[in-house]
Amino acid sequence: MTQDVDKLNRCIHMLVAANRILANEGVVDAYGHVSIRHPFEPNQYLISRSLSPELVTAEDIYAFHLDGSPVVANTPTPYLERFIHGSIYKKRPDIHAVVHSHADDVLPFTIAREPLRPVINTASDMGLEVPLWDIHDHFGDTNLLVTNPDQGDDLAQGLGDHKVILMRGHGFSAAGKNLVEVVKVAIYMPKNAKILMNALRLGPVKGLTPGEIEIRSKVDPKSPQMWRAWEFWCSKAGIAAGSKEDL
Template sequence: MSRNIAPATISSPDDLAEYWIANAEPLDPNSASDYTKRHIHSEIYKRHANINAVVHSHSDAVIPYTIMSVALRACYHMAGFLGAEGVLVYNITEYLEQGDLRDMLVRNEHLGSALARFFDDGNSVTLMCGHGFTTVGDSIQQAVLQAVYTQKNAAIQTAALTIGAPSASMAPRAALSSIQYLTKEEAQATADMTKWSSGRPWKLWTREVEASGLYVNSA
């Protein structure tokens, strides 16, 4: 994992640290355990042997759906993995124990373990109340793709809700019911499609990173 630095500033192996899955402690005993939320990753890997990549995000577009009763649902063909019923929301306050800091961060094993359970039954995305979301996949490419399309789906759904409620007098329920979300069958089929077609956007994104002056690779 990256050390406690902004991900976009990672430029060499020195910016990475290895941790034990069992307890999220660094392999190198002389290395600082400085990445606060490493238990998000370690507990998911510990519970789910089939998961090989975890992406955690603080997307502004998604956070409103973590703090409202409006569920984030798949509403376009690139986000079928979100499902037709609404994405689950992990509320950390329900799992805090005596002595835990109330700073909304997953700082220890029991908070990470509670989050990891949300990925049972093949769930690939979990919202985190007042925080962001976490998505998992069998590869880095899949997890990144889901992170990008989760954010895009949230923006599309918000735009649709805004269009569906042109005036304050319109009942919120009416605006919600006016959106045509993906059905269960459509969500499954499009999730499969997004997975097998992932090479196209992935090549574009990697090229954009290579062409950007922000990212440096000194490895």
């Protein structure tokens, strides 16, 4: 039991680190969030209370059921858009970490016809095609935020087997087998979007081929090269990297 508590605390540290990394890398600002599936309760997830990711500490992390209801009664005000996380965990048993972001560089591709596609090697994780979810399709005029389980489930349906989904006029959500995988795609997808946008000004663009994406998809998210990136991002963000086993 003590071991379980220690493990849970180590996983919470990694989630705090992911919050700091994403803030430091400009993927999230006052808004946006990151969660992990609970390491011992697969039908729960861990996420900060409503707080900007840069400010999150271990004391701010709370557990939620997949329908977005808090596990403990005295949970402080939660994120309005937490339903994104629970619905993706419900739909995708293979997913253990989720990021939601409003990164500026991605937004043009949520409202224009030009598809967002991987054009740099580090962004291959986003997959050959990135689906676009338009909340207006099924819910009409809203504030564009995912504020209930039905909207979360519709988004998760749109995600399907992909790792990332764009959200019209809003941002994106990304899903990963572990924290480092989802943090990596959340960092490199906006970079890829910025580079693609610049390249399109020069003329036609050649993106990664399906074969190149397939080859790169074989990288183990727990491999030394992924851990190297995690250590780098943690160092930049000024937080301890923790242990690879806890990602």
